[in-house]
Amino acid sequence: MQNFQFQTVGNIISGLGSISELYNILKAKPYQRLLLVTDAGILQQQLHLPILEILEQLQLDYAIYANVQADPAEQIVLDAVAFAKQQKIDVVFGFGGGSAMDVAKIIAVLSHPEQHQQLSDLYGVGNAQAPRLPLILVPTTAGTGSEVTPISIVTTGTTSKTGIISPILYADVAILDANFTRNLPAQITAATGIDAMVHAIEAYTSKIKKNAYSDLLAKQALRLLDQNLKLVLEDGNNMQARQNMLFGSMLAGQAFANAPVAAVHALTYPLGGHFHISHGHSNALVLTEVLKFNAPAAKQDYAELMCWLDPRSKGCTDGLCDLFIDHFQNHLEQSGLTLKLNTLGVPENMLIQLAEDALLQTRLLQNNPRELQVQDALNIYQAIYA
Incomplete structure (x- = not known):
């Protein structure tokens, strides 16, 4: 039998309506302020409203960063990290397609108050290091699998893409609820x-x-x-x-x-x-x-x-x-x-x-x-x- 190492997300919740489990996940931790990372299309379709309803039930403060674009460029990532630091968030919630989840992973690393790495330090395999903020990912498309990968892809320069690959990017929780894919x-x-x-x-x-x-x-x-x-x-x-x-x-x-x-x-x-x-x-x-x-x-x-x-x-x-x-x-x-x-x-x-x-x-x-x-x-x- 071949020797190998296998890693993945530690907590995966799957099923129609499973987003309701977010209430218990957040209630179990003393979080003060959550950052919802998504894109403008998600807001326009109001897919995020069930998330906000849960946050309001918990009386958990939150901020929204919705400027993620497909194939996110470095500047978008840097802007998102700066916004997260300004908001003093302590948990990151990535909600959308692969781009939103990829940006959320990077925010979780770079916006931790004790993190000293810069974005340019993360590129490549194994360069992104702890600490990072708690990270929850919820996909709204059935495609990238980013919710369970240790990978973020950033558009560097005008036409090239560069990967950040590190186990630290594995989320703490992934929730798979196809209700968010209904109107794709x-x-x-x-x-x-x-x-x-x-x-x-x-x-x-x-x-x-x-x-x-x-x-x-x-x-x-x-x-x-x-x-x-x-x-x-x-x-x-x-x-x-x-x-x-x-x-x-x-x-x-x-x-x-x-x-x-x-x-x-x-x-x-x-x-x-x-x-x-x-x-x-x-x-x-x-x-x-x-x-x-x-x-x-x-x-x-x-x-x-x-x-x-x-x-x-x-x-x-x-x-x-x-x-x-x-x-x-x-x-x-x-x-x-x-x-x-x-x-x-x-x-x-x-x-x-x-x-x-x-x-x-x-x-x-x-x-x-x-x-x-x-x-x-x-x-x-x-x-x-x-």
Whole structure:
């Protein structure tokens, strides 16, 4: 049996209506002032009102930081930390998609009154250190799995993204309540669902840290996501399917937090950095071409996943691998997402720049089952251009 280390969030609460447990979580601690970290869209949709109702029942003072944007830039993070320090908060509540939760993690570290690190000190693996403030995370999309990962991604410069990876970023509590995903538009539901699927697939094929525990989580995550994404896209009010998606996304997050993602994510970062294509949509664009590229090295894993998704699948490893790739191409075609770069405003003369930028993501590419060169990345972008 392989030796491995596995870490995750210590307290996970899941179920429709489970946000009600927040009352007991907060009541059990002598918190004085909570910071709700979210975005303007959440406030506009009034998704945060059940949270405020609980805070008011507890007579717990709070402040709201709602300036988080997708792919948050350094300045947004710095502004959020400055706001948190000014407000003298003692517990951080991240509420939203991956960006809101990622910013909340960083706030929890940098706004602790005894913390002496700066944002620039945190970049990389293992650099963010204790202490940090208590941290509660609640996702409003079924995709990033950020509520159970030790990762925050920050847009550095104009087009590049940099990761902060440290166990100190694991939340104290994650709450999964699909009621907060009820009114997600179909396009966001599809993009985030595919993002979660990619997390599961890449965790299962991760070259360096793939292990028996992460494999179990990745397989179960992929089955839940595979079975329920179509149901949710057909009926956005199918709340059991939405809860299954949220749970699957969380399992995938646990898997890739311990067996990291690879080439799909490396190729998506430049698309988000240069053209602000959402992370989930970017994953959808490159997924099947990366699966095809990795197939010579990962076909056994892909065949195993295909048999797990559909036990009726029969055939040789090569045939099952091809069936797996076709299966996910079918997911993409049914997603309603635009799947060609030219229709998303990406100029053809930018493809080489994207390929070169993707190769800078060495933290991710070291996990890929097959070594990727600049020409390989360029071939993938060209295949999805028109």
